[in-house]
Amino acid sequence: MDLAALTIFRAVVRENGVTRAAAKLNRVQSNVTMRVKQLEQQLGAELFVREGRRLVLTPAGRTLLPYAERLLALADEARHALREDRPRGRLALGAMESTAATRLPRVLAAYHQRWPEVELELATGTTGCLIERVREFEIDAALVATPPDSSVLTDEFESVAVFAEELVMVTPRGHRAIGAANDIALSTLIAFERGCAYRSYVERWYAEHGLRPARTLELGSYHAIIACVAAGAGVAVAPRSVLDLHPASAQDVAIHPLGRLGAVPTLLIWRRGHGSAALDALREALATEGRNATAPDASVRNVTGAEPRDAPVIPG
Incomplete structure (x- = not known):
């Protein structure tokens, strides 16, 4: 079981099929199919079954997927560690829709210009969904709202506040x-x-x-x-x-x-011990944008002209 085979397996899952996985990886379809079959032979288990035109993960495939994500994440981390901490490689980032629309465009444009060797991928979702995706190594980091229940962010995560x-x-x-x-x-x-x-x-x-x-x-x-x-x-x-x-x-x-x-506060979260030079550079870019952003003024009058009464504090 090698990393290339796991990369192909993960791509088939993420792209929902061999055809799109082959295009994503710049490989021919027959090569992708062959590598998946070789991986199944090495593991002694079917990883996919075909239902109509769709490939569906078997129970063995669902078991393998989080391990593949972790192994590939560790391999990326090792490559980063050996390259003099210069940001490069893939960085999968998640963000709330509001953050992606209002806070990230300028940050990501500047980041891409400064670190063109980083292949940055962005996915949007709710805070709960993004936390789970970081936990399962589906994405490297995410921008989430501070959860009302702080116990959701356990010791397996590291976090830093970047926006108010x-x-x-x-x-x-x-x-x-x-x-x-x-x-x-x-x-x-x-x-x-x-x-x-x-x-x-x-x-x-x-x-x-x-x-x-x-x-x-x-x-x-x-x-x-x-x-x-x-x-x-x-x-x-x-x-x-x-x-x-x-x-x-x-x-x-x-x-x-x-x-x-x-x-x-909006937090940047990632798995503890799974940082990278690319993620460190993103943290720096977000911190700079956060310092430049204007702090909200909670005392502003509402549009009716009446002064708002203090709302109760919700713990978070």
């Missing part, structure tokens, strides 16, 4: 000022799927007031969320930076500061 986000409540225009959950006139919360840390914060906030949304409408993008709020479908919580990015859309809604509740 201000969460705000977003309502249809004309909504009264919001200082507590019982000030909200609409019963529907519009949010990302479970695993979104921002959603967890606002659900805890409702619960501390003995309330909960009558309905939760799950959507997959802030653009859709803000549009539904503007149409009167419900209320949402979003980072102010997202609304600053789309000022035209923000004109159709009311924005309500949430006081201390709204201060949620």
Whole structure:
């Protein structure tokens, strides 16, 4: 069992088939198929079965995958260690959609210009999903919101705060000022799927007031969320930076500061002991961007002109 075979096996899984894996690896399909069969012979177990046109992992394949991820990650780390700490190779980064849209474009552009030998891959997801992907070695690091339950980030992770986000409540225009959950006139919360840390914060906030949304409408993008709020479908919580990015859309809604509740640091997390020169360079770039970013002002008046009351603190 060699690293090249494991790389091919992982590519077939990630690309959902031999054809796309071969294109990704710049190999012919027959070579990819042959290497997978050779790996199966070495291990004495089938790794894939065919269902129609799809290749599906067998139980043996599912068992092998996390080991392959770890072995390939260790090999990358060894290569980095032997190359005078110059950033190069593959760096798989995860980020929340809001962070990818508002914070990363300038950082990644500068990073790519400075370290062209790094093959940077970016995937988006909720905080819960990204933490799990780092745990399973599917990605090298991730930008996540500080989870409400701090025990989620166990000793297997290292982390550093890189951005300070201000969460705000977003309502249809004309909504009264919001200082507590019982000030909200609409019963529907519009949010990302479970695993979104921002959603967890606002659900805890409702619960501390003995309330909960009558309905939760799950959507997959802030653009859709803000549009539904503007149409009167419900209320949402979003980072102010997202609304600053789309000022035209923000004109159709009311924005309500949430006081201390709204201060949620964004963390860069990675597996303890699995750093690299490429990751260190990214940390430096994020720290520079974080220092240059303007700190949110939680005392800003909301759009109704009323001074917001202090919201309860949600532990995190």
